[in-house]
Amino acid sequence: MKLYYHPFSPFARKPRLAAALLGIELETEKVDLFAGEGQRPEFLKLNPQGKVPTLTDGDFSLWESNAIVLYLASKAAKSPLWPDDARSRADILRWQFWETSSWAPACMVYLYENILKSMLGRGDPDAEELKKADEKFHRCAKLLNDHLAKQAWLVGDSMTLADISVAPTLMHAESAKYPLAGYDHIRAWFDKIRQLPAWTSTEPSA
Ligand SMILES: N[C@@H](CCC(=O)N[C@@H](CS)C(=O)NCC(=O)O)C(=O)O
Known part of the structure; x- marks a missing residue:
């Protein structure tokens, strides 16, 4: 799975934090929002809003940080971060x-x-x-x-x-x-x- 992020983004911090706590290794790519990289056509194909975080897993691309952390927890082994009740x-x-x-x-x-x-x-x-x-x-x-x-x-x-x-x-x-x-x-x-x-x-x- 690959996470497009910017180091200063609090929203992108969530999936990075979740992955570290869940023991999931993510490939990462910085999107330099200040240099307009969020508006590159290739990135807009993954996230039409041009925002980070954006996650790709094969041909699935997912945006909205809370959806991404839920996806990571669902893919991980059972974890107290996402209790089963x-x-x-x-x-x-x-x-x-x-x-x-x-x-x-x-x-x-x-x-x-x-x-x-x-x-x-x-x-x-x-x-x-x-x-x-x-x-x-x-x-x-x-x-x-x-x-x-x-x-x-x-x-x-x-x-x-x-x-x-x-x-x-x-x-x-x-x-x-x-x-x-x-x-x-x-x-x-x-x-x-x-x-x-x-x-x-x-x-x-x-
Ligand atoms: N609700 C979104 C917010 C994402 C967001 O606003 N990200 C900012 C960085 S902190 C961004 O990519 N902004 C670029 C833009 O608006 O063009 C989420 O939780 O993922």
Whole structure:
């Protein structure tokens, strides 16, 4: 299986993290989004959105990071990352849908305004956009923090695909200035994930 990724992409970090934890060796190819490689016709055949991550397995190509981590877990041997019971699986899917619909969109505003905009030469951060983002971000962060106050991992009592899908968005939290002050349970949970060899081996600098 081959993963098209970019080292700074939090979405592409998910399948890399999942593969490392599941013991799956992936062939990887960096797509230099900043050089426009996402729009190459050969890549658009694999993913018409021109985005990473994109996975190919033979003639099957799959995009959307949460679909990819589910595919990897389904292909792997039985793993506690994707427990074999309906309730845990539905719970994991719940967090993955929440990540896509609420958490990532809230976080991405900081990433765009505070990092990407200057990299792309699109001017200074827009204070109005950041102010609007704060409200959405705090609603999500409070929900996540309150949940993690009750349990160490998002689903059950060990790490699952839910953590793999929700945590990577935090990889740029400091440089993108996410307003995380006071969310101690999120910090403690993320610190545990950051210490995993699978996390350090998928750092952009690794
Ligand atoms: N919902 C998608 C988001 C993927 C995404 O937005 N990837 C960004 C990199 S972080 C990308 O490839 N952007 C290139 C573009 O929009 O042209 C997923 O979870 O896979």
